[in-house]
Every structure is written in structure tokens, then in C-alpha cells.
Amino acid sequence: MAKQQTSRVNDFVLKIANVNGTGSASANSLLMKTVFRMGVPVTGKNFFPSNIQGLPTWYEIRVSKDGYLARSGSVDIMVAMNAQTYARDLKEVAPGGVLIYDSTWPRDRLLSRPDIEIVGVPLARMCNERFANARTRILMKNMAYVGVLAALLELDREVIVQLVKETFAKKQSLIESNQEAIDLGIEYARANLQCPLPQRVAPLAKTGGHIMIDGNTAAALGCVYAGATVGAWYPITPSTSLMDGFKSFCERYRKDAETGERRYCVVQAEDELAAIGIVLGATWNGARAFTPTSGPGLSLMSEFLGFAYFTELPAVLFDVQRVGPSTGMPTRTQQADLLAAAYASHGDTKHVLLFPADPRECFELAVTAFDLSDRLQTPVIVMSDLDIGMNDWMCRDLDWDPAYRPDRGKVLTAAELESAKAFHRYVDVDGDGIPQRTLPGVHPRGAYFVRGSGHNQYGGYTEDAAEYQQVVDRLAKKWQTAATLVPEPKIRRAREAARVGVVAVGSCDAAIEEALDGLAAKGIHADYCRIRAFPFGKSVRQFLEQHEQIFVVEQNRDAQLKTLLVAETGFPPARLTSILHYGGLPMDHRCVTDALTQFAAQGVAA
């Protein structure tokens, strides 16, 4: 069969199949960063097991000159390092693609394909001959395939050399051995294989002003910059790296150079019930406090979330969503906590949600979350997910406005309390549904009782129907105010007037952008509204009204975003069509492309 000759320069997907716990992460990140430093847009997705060692793991790198950051939906080059998954890895390669395997061991002849090129490289043998230590041999096998790929893809060796130096800056010996293994691979490929492949990398200048960062790290930075001082958490995948990041940034920026004293306090709680309690204890006292978690943790926090809603205490939560229900698939991604988060807890409760679409927005919306939470005196939940939180995304540099000052909301100072006639905690003094609050220890006149039990507008205990209703009706009014304060949606208008609209949240964004570009090229036009917050503001309602048919794209089985839209806007469900992607892997453009193509075809037929 003739090989496909179409140029795939800077436009292909490389996937590495490996066994977890073998140290392949640094090799994979080295490959991705090399492409990035060569100026070519790139993204990496890690598909890892909920396990420490020995199970299959994959790393998918998409090289895209057009800057598409979602998965493409196919694999052009597979590095099959795991015999366990060889059969399925072979199957996944697109026709015309390449499979590279370790030819140290014989390959099952039945596992073959005529429509792809299969390249054997004796990686283990080469490393066993070169390195003495057993552990080094395993690790260097990964670096050896980096070398092979460097030759096949024409990666810049100087860039690789520099990255190796930076990665292992603390250990000179590691720099040497890693570089040696990489060169081993390069030399073998140059001597024995046809280099380069049609799928290769050529320098571009499209990554300037960009960084490669994961959402949890970016969110952690947001917490530092927002001035959060108290963090409480219980470790849970995939949110853990958020608190790890916060701690490491605080060690760098918040530790007194002379005394070693810390201007922050992180408490690893006994469970998520305690984690949210610690956050509330801290915000009650005026600190900015947060907790990162995932679905199961959010379930445990529900009781306190209702308490915070009713007693009107700020709290910032990061729900880095994973696959549910129950334990689900902890290392796979989903957007299936939308309803659980929006209405967490018993009784009439609603919570403000923010939906970042990439790490840069994790940084920005983290800061927004603290401001909104303080302003509205209520929990704000940042709905990230595993794909955003744990994968490295290429995004524009983070920036910071030096003029930023936190909005701490209506917190009365000692001087204000001194001159006030009286202070009543839950009176709607400004008519926006947001009362004034005080902090313990500030002034004798500021004392009040935080209670989850029925209370009147003065903060006193009550079981009186009218007094109770006055308080919860004001909370409903505050909710209306929230809808005017939350971030606006991002709206992308089609080049031509469109009767179709696409609505989505969060990490669906990259796939939708790519789908809409592709559809527009085929003459199918749709507008796109990426909702960034709940409650939905006026512009979300307007967008819905403006379109005959709305496609709601989301990553869960039960169309939770659609449910929220119907429940909260009263929009007719018949005009909302769901596009659902919920298998746990990050979505690619195809489900959106297919649904809109089909709809357009029906329209033409009708």
C-alpha cells in the first residue's frame, strides 16, 4: 500500500503508550516542551490510571500549527512501549500513520497492519548495553525514545539539550545520562530509519507570549495573588496539585526571609467535612480561605455549604471534576457535578459557580471567585475539571494589574461600628439583598451570632414564619444581584447570521472552537456562547432567545447544563438539543461537528 504523502508538518498527534511508574512523565514533557520552544502550538493530555505503578498509561501530544488545543480524535504516531496494550494501541493508529515499538523482544506477527508503517527500535537492548544500573536502564529507555522521535520529527537537538539541563539542574549526573540516552536514540534512528517522517516539526513563531501550564497550578497562583491566607483540604484526585501548588508558591513568596515565619496557614483536614468547616471558620474571621476538592468531597461538604449560604459566609471552592457517580473513575474527566454544586445542600440553597475553560481562566477566575464571595457573602465554587486541572495547556501569559485590590465587600470597620447607632447582621441596608457584616474581635458593637438555625434579620433565633421568610426572600434578592455581578459569557458570532447557537461551559471550549472553524469552512454557521458563571446573567438569556435552535454541549450523561438552563431561565426545552460527551476522556471536535452537520443537512432537506 502506498504511503500517504500529504504533508503533515506541524499537524499531527503523537501518542506514547507506557506503564505507569516507569518515569515516562519527564520524557513526555520534554517532547512537548521541545515542540513548544520551537514555536509550534502544542498540547498534552495525560491518560493515567488510578494506580501507583504497573498499569497502562498514555500521553497524547497534539502538534497543531493552527493552535487547536483539543484532542484531534486520531493518532498519527504511536510509541507502543507497553506490551499489555499493544493490540489496542496498534488499532488506534490512523491509516498512513506510524507505530514505533521496542524490538528488543519479538512482536506477535498477527498484530500487524498493512496501512501503517511499523518501526522497531531495540530500545531496551540499547539501554541495557549502555547503562549498568537496573533502574537507570528503565528510565533511560524513555529518554531513548525521545531521541528516536527527535530524529524522526526533526526536533531541535539544541532545544532538547537545554531542556534536559533545566529539568535536571540539581543533578549534574542525571543531565549526562539523560543526554546520553537521547543521543543513543538519535544515532540509532539516523543510522537505521528513514528520517524525517512526513509528520514532523518545523520551527514556527506561534508560541511567543504563551506558557504551558496546568489549571491547578494556575488556580493556586490565583489564590496567592487574591491574597488567600488559609487553605484547608483533604487530598483527592484530581485536585491535589492545587494545594501542592499553593503551598509551594507560598513557601516562595510568603515566608519571611529572616525569621522563616509564614504568612499563610494550610491545614490538611481529617476529611472534606472539616476542610470546608475550616474555610468557614477562617472567612468568618475575615481571612480569604479556600478548599480544592472533587465530586466526592463536594458531596461531603454539602451540609456546610447550605450553612454558609444561610449564614452568609464567604468560601471559595475549587471542584476539579472527575468521573462520577460515586468513586467513578478518579483519573478521568467529566463535567458531571454541575447540579450537585449549583444546589448543594438541603433546603432552598443555590450557589454561585464559575466555569474556567483553560488554566489562564483558572488563574483569573480564582481571583474573581474571592472577590465575588466576599462581595456576596456566599460560597463560590470554581468548576474546573481534570482535563483543565492536570493537563498542560498552552495559554497566553498570565498578567497582573498592580492596581488590583481585593473587594472585601461590606465588612464594617471598628471606626464605622464606633459611629454606628446599631449593627444588625441581616438587614438589607442597601436594597441589593447584601447585608453588612462584622469580624470577631474588632469592636464590641459588632458581635452577633452565626447560626444555621432560623434567624431573623437582626441575627436573632426565630421560629416565626414571617421573620424567617423575610430572611430567605432577601437571600433570593441577593441571588438576583449575583446574576448582575458574575462574569459575562464569551460570545463568538459567526461570520454570517446564524439561526443555530451553541452553548457550553468550561473545557468543551477548545473542541467547540475547532468544530466551528471547520463547519464555517463548509458553510455551516453557528454562534457560540460560553457561559462562565451561574446564576446566568441577562446576556445568556438573550443569546438563547436569539436562536431558533440551541445545541448545549457538555460532558455528562444527564444534560445537567441543559437542566440548569431550563430550570433557571424558563427557556423551552424543545429548542435545546444536547450534545453529550461523557466517557471520561477529553472531548474532541467531532461530536459537535457531526451534530451540526446533520442538523444543517436536515434543514436543507426540509
Added chain:
Amino acid sequence: MTSIAKPKIVHQGLKRNALGLTVRDYEGGMSTLCAGCGHDSITAAIVQAFFELDIAPHAVAKMSGIGCSSKTPAYFLSQSHGFNSVHGRMPSIATGASAANRELHLLGVSGDGDSLSIGLGQFTHALRRNLHMVYIIENNGVYGLTKGQFSASADVGSKAKRGEVNKQPPIDPVQIALALGGSFVARSFSGDKDQLVPLIKAGVRHRGFALIDVLSPCVTFNDHEDSTKSYAYAREFSHPAIHADFVPPATEIKAAYDEGAVLPVELHDGSRVLLRKVAKDFDPGTRGAALEYVRAQQRKGEIVTGLLYIDGSEADMHGVNGTVAAPLARLPYEELCPGRDALLKLQQRFR
């Protein structure tokens, strides 16, 4: 109207403390607990202790969970900030409060259901963190608000009002605290104000987690003759190990105490508790011995009261964390934000 304000009448001659406040300034709303409830005596002891310590009421944060005991913060220190949290979760609120503002005096009031059943996890972890707070368990062995079920501290053989006999062994917070490294472990009886007030004062001065388990008979559901947490039972079998007098440095009168019977313990702030030994060989500085003593007396059906263990040298949560001295909540934003240049520099590592 479901809460009752207490009329405030201040006699001209009423004693004033160093802040010029009278004991009335430390009181709260009228108790809505049953008449004769042991909890009300504890409320009175708290009022007395904070008055005598000259602590400004608004510098105190009083916290509780859910239950009869957890209602009591409404009945004392009305000028303090209060926090009535969800059931069994007050320790986490206290942890966050301490993290944000380490200058506040934290007082937690809980019950046996709140701390030993639903909240056992949070109770033990606050203990483990050596959170700087006073933690009072108003212990009556029964669920009052839900009408008389056994709690986890009910003794074997205890009979409920409807005749059911408890067959499960009790959870003793004092023994838990001793076993888990509690730095201040005490027990008292609600009807013994002379012992309770000094214990609360010592607990306030202790830097770390001060547990005071207070037997507090429930007059409605657990004060019949078959209960081990009744007034009659406690008066007969309560066994004071040590009588604790708290003496502020300014007014210490050494002469009043007989050398042989008194053990002075220095607290972190320089003030001291003077412990009057009742048992001959008792030493509140030895954890193992304290635990053994409590158990030995328990086997005899006796309840040891007094300050059973104290160690002021252990670091509290902030000591372990190395937090700055100023409350985190009051740090100016400029000291928290690394600034734009730092952000631009940091991003080199992400390229």
C-alpha cells in the same frame, strides 16, 4: 418570640474587673433549657471565669455544634461573637477561626453526642492539632433534644427513662485525650463551681487544646436513680483528684497554700495553676499515670475530677506551622501579593 432577652440591671455596688466591667457584662440571654439543667451551672461558671480573667467579651469567640449543650453559648457572653455550627463540626470552625485570627480567645462548647458520636473525628483531630482553645464537653450521656436516646458516653448498665438498658461501653473523652496526646485534660462536675471556674480559667491561659469534660446531669432524661450521670450518682461517686485554683500573677497569694499539699504548674504566659492533690501520688505531669489513675478509679465506679494532665511545652497549631505572630486576617494585602514582576519572572519556568 423564641429567644428571651435577659433584663439587665446593674447594681451600683457590683464588683468591677480590670476593664471596668461587671459580671453582668459577661452574661447572655435567658436560658431556655429545662429548669435545673446542669448546663446552666456550667454557663454560670464560664461567665464567672471570663469576668475574673478581665477578658474583653468581644475578644472571645464562642462556638458550638448542635444539641442542648450547643445552645448554651446564647446564654453567656452576649457581647462575644457566637458560632452555632452544624452537628459535630465545631472543631473545624474553631480550627479555621484560629488559623485566621490567633489573637481571639476561642471557647468551644459541645456535648457528648456532638463530640463523641457524630463529631468524634473532628474532636480528636482538633486535639491532635493542639488547637489553642478551651473545649468544654457538657456530658450527660443522653440525647436531650431528640428525647432521651443513649449517647456514646452512656455507661454500661445505664437505664434510659423508658427502661432500655445500655450494653455498649462508653467513650470517655478524658481517656481519649490522654491517649491522643492532649496537652490539657481535665474533668469536673457541673455542680462544683469551686472546681470548675479555676479549671476554665486555667484552660483559657493554656496555650493549646484545653479539654474540660464536665459531667452535667440531664434533669429530664437522665437523672433517675439508675443513671450513672445523675446528680445523686455524681455527688456520691465523684472523686476529686486535684483541686485547681487559678491565680493570676498580679494577685498570687502563696501563703494561703500549704506547701505539702500544693503543686504549682507554670503556664505559658507566666501565670500559674496551683493544684491541690487529693490522691497521694498523683502528678498531672505524667500522662501514663493519669490514664492509669482514671482507669483504676473507673474500675471502682468512681469518677476522677480535676486537672489530670497538663503540658504547656507542646507547640500549638501555629507553633507547628510557624505562622507569623499577627493574625493572618489582618495582614495587609501588600504583604500577601507577590506583585506583577514576580509573576512575569515565575512564568519562565512554564516555557
